Amino acid sequence: KAGVTQTPRYLIKTRGQQVTLSCSPISGHRSVSWYQQTPGQGLQFLFEYFSETQRNKGNFPGRFSGRQFSNSRSEMNVSTLELGDSALYLCASSKGQRGFTDTQYFGPGTRLTVL
Amino acid sequence: DAKTTQPPSMDCAEGRAANLPCNHSTISGNEYVYWYRQIHSQGPQYIIHGLKNNETNEMASLIITEDRKSSTLILPHATLRDTAVYYCIGGDTGTASKLTFGTGTRLQVTL
Numbered sequence: 001k002a003g004v005t006q007t008p009r010y011l012i013k014t015r016g017q018q019v020t021l022s023c024s025p026i027s028g029h030r031s032v033s034w035y036q037q038t039p040g041q042g043l044q045f046l047f048e049y050f051s052e053t054q055r056n057k058g059n060f061p062g063r064f065s066g067r068q069f070s071n072s073r074s075e076m077n078v079s080t081l082e083l084g085d086s087a088l089y090l091c092a093s094s095k096g097q098r099g100f101t102d103t104q105y106f107g108p109g110t111r112l113t114v115l
Numbered sequence: 116d117a118k119t120t121q122p123p124s125m126d127c128a129e130g131r132a133a134n135l136p137c138n139h140s141t142i143s144g145n146e147y148v149y150w151y152r153q154i155h156s157q158g159p160q161y162i163i164h165g166l167k168n169n170e171t172n173e174m175a176s177l178i179i180t181e182d183r184k185s186s187t188l189i190l191p192h193a194t195l196r197d198t199a200v201y202y203c204i205g206g207d208t209g210t211a212s213k214l215t216f217g218t219g220t221r222l223q224v225t226l
Contacts, residue, residue, distance in 0.1 A: 004158070031212050033212050033213060033214075035214075035216075042216055042217070042218060043159070043216035045213045045214065045215065048212045048213055050212075055212070056212060056213045058213065088156070090158050092158070092159075092212075094212055102212060103161050103164070104161065104212060105161065106158030106159045106160065107158050108157060108158050109156075109157075109158050
């Protein structure tokens with residue numbers, strides 16, 4: 001079974017620009033979560049989408065947004081980029097079932113550098 | 116979510132068992148203990164999870180104390196490829212998709 005894929009793997013942008021990152025979950029998985037990893041703050045939860053609806057949200061500003069399509073693929077968007085947005089952005093997919101422990105499987109990440 | 120405490124780093128000789136402790140004294144009755152690891156610059160990898168009973172899979176064993184205030188992840192025969200940061204995370208089924216990662220334990224496996 002193919003794993004979680006993320007595109008692009010590396011991205012360089014300048015301050016003020018916007019960026020869109022893409023995540024394709026494991027086949028059959030309906031939940032996609034996004035995380036940001038920086039050396040200073042570690043791994044932080046951004047948001048989760050399930051069946052095209054945002055189900056959970058972390059503590060990030062409105063510049064960070066996302067969406068999920070009917071095929072469960074997800075995109076996240078960061079507008080008005082700041083230097084502090086430089087990070088590894090990780091996507092994780094799971095079946096999304098409530099009431100069960102739901103293992104998350106992570107993709108390799110997109111390394112975003114903001115200059 | 117339960118707050119977890121882990122030692123920042125540990126060393127282990129290749130071929131020996133690696134025992135990684137985790138303290139989760141504030142864990143509630145319906146919260147599971149999850150373990151993930153992250154090899155440098157890769158996405159985190161799920162290892163194992165448990166609620167009350169000890170668990171074992173092809174990667175590791177998880178020993179949870181009877182009072183559930185701490186647990187130990189055991190890699191029975193560590194190899195160089197097990198060098199990674201190991202995260203112990205407490206969460207219930209409603210938070211399984213929004214994990215709260217701490218700083219983890221950096222395990223260095225040496226020859």
